[in-house]
Amino acid sequence: MKGILFALAGGFFLTFQSVANATISDQIGTWQAAAMTQLTGFVLAILIVLALRDTSIKHLKKVSPLYVSGGLLAAFILFSNMTAIHRMxxxxxxxxxxxxxxxxxxxxxxxxxxxxxxxxxxxxxxxxxxxxxxxxxxxxx
The missing domain is CATH 1.10.287 (Helix Hairpins)
Incomplete structure (x- = not known):
């Protein structure tokens, strides 16, 4: 049941984020909005990790570079999403x-x-x- 709730929440958040990003990109540019979104998401994630006192980040060296680079895709996902919303x-x-x-x-x-x-x-x-x-x-x- 928790998985379903998290999936639904993720879908809602993705849609709201998409609309917010498209609106922001009108004001500051698409790549700038993508950078801002990535930065604010990074800051929040770090704050949550620190608040939870989660030390598993120490094991980052064990993660394959292929998977570590997955975050790089987010910039292209954000750009694609904002551009598509403006057009469609x-x-x-x-x-x-x-x-x-x-x-x-x-x-x-x-x-x-x-x-x-x-x-x-x-x-x-x-x-x-x-x-x-x-x-x-x-x-x-």
């Missing part, structure tokens, strides 16, 4: 982002990439993606 609006942007995430997740699960447990991808998963794409087409009308 919030609903279509978030819908397409969700489809892209779902397709990537199915491939990762199906192949077992990034040390994830390999899961069978069947007709029902493919049907789910097709139905989501149909939903986007209906939203677009």
């Amino acid at each position: 609006g919030v609903t279509l942007t978030i819908s397409l982002f969700l489809i892209a995430q779902l397709i990537a997740a199915i491939v990762i699960d199906g192949k077992g990439w990034f040390h994830m447990a390999k899961k069978n991808v069947g007709k029902t998963q493919i049907a789910g993606v097709v139905l989501m794409i149909a939903g986007i087409l209906i939203l677009k009308w």
Whole structure:
């Protein structure tokens, strides 16, 4: 149940952040807004780690550089998101982002990439993606 609540919260926060970032980018520029978002997120995360007195950061050297560099993708994610919102609006942007995430997740699960447990991808998963794409087409009308 907690996983569902966190997933829903993440979805809501992502949408609100996307709208806020697009608004900020109108005022200061897209890359500047991405930098500001990354910086404020970093500061908050560090403050939370310090407040929790979490010492697991000491093990950072054990993490593969491939995974450590994952944060670099956030700058491109933010830029893409803000640019798409300006061109297509919030609903279509978030819908397409969700489809892209779902397709990537199915491939990762199906192949077992990034040390994830390999899961069978069947007709029902493919049907789910097709139905989501149909939903986007209906939203677009």
